[in-house]
Amino acid sequence: MSDLLESASAPWRAGVIQDFARSELFERTFQEGMELVEETAAYLDGGGRQDSKLLSRAAALAYASESMRLTTRLMQVASWLLVQRAVREGDMEPHSACEERYRLGAEAVCLGDPDPAAVDLPGGLLTLLDRSGRLYERVRHLDRRMYLEADTVEAPHPVLAQHNLLQSAFGRL
Numbered sequence: 581m582s583d584l585l586e587s588a589s590a591p592w593r594a595g596v597i598q599d600f601a602r603s604e605l606f607e608r609t610f611q612e613g614m615e616l617v618e619e620t621a622a623y624l625d626g627g628g629r630q631d632s633k634l635l636s637r638a639a640a641l642a643y644a645s646e647s648m649r650l651t652t653r654l655m656q657v658a659s660w661l662l663v664q665r666a667v668r669e670g671d672m673e674p675h676s677a678c679e680e681r682y683r684l685g686a687e688a689v690c691l692g693d694p695d696p697a698a699v700d701l702p703g704g705l706l707t708l709l710d711r712s713g714r715l716y717e718r719v720r721h722l723d724r725r726m727y728l729e730a731d732t733v734e735a736p737h738p739v740l741a742q743h744n745l746l747q748s749a750f751g752r753l
Contacts, residue, residue: 594674596726601668609722610661613715617654620708624651631702642697646709653690653712657719660684684723690716 600606624647632643663682666672676682690713698706 593678593727597667597674597677600722600726601664606664606668609719610665613657613661616711616715617658620650620654620712623704623708627704628702631704636700638697639700642695643701643705645695646698646701646705649689649692650709650712652686653716656684656686656690657716660719660723678727683727684720
């Protein structure tokens with residue numbers, strides 16, 4: 581039964597996915613995500629490496645833990661955004677993007693409670709953690725709306741949808 585339901589909603593969901601992939605919101609989110617990935621890589625390979633050498637043992641462990649959370653968040657977001665871009669560019673069919681393996685994941689890690697010693701972390705890392713957390717939450721919201729809630733929204737009946745289009749174009753029918 582769920583296969584029947586899924587195949588019935590596939591065209592509706594495909595439209596939602598394609599609309600998002602072509603939107604200004606996608607463009608801005610993609611740009612923000614990729615810039616944050618680059619900024620994080622530069623920090624962790626540069627200033628963050630230096631900052632981490634100055635930390636106490638407990639803070640150094642928190643640094644390692646939280647930097648892994650940071651990179652996990654960003655890799656999840658980047659992967660999700662790249663799938664949406666593949667849909668936009670025609671390299672992937674929208675129904676393929678619905679597969680579980682392309683969905684945003686690792687919620688337990690990405691949304692888990694921070695290490696208690698995180699208060700002693702360098703400001704640069706704390707800023708990146710905050711920004712990545714907010715970005716992950718936004719993408720998580722988009723993911724749920726596009727892939728979960730699209731199934732719960734009833735698609736307009738095709739005949740009624742066409743009738744409404746004709747009515748709006750030519751007046752009362």
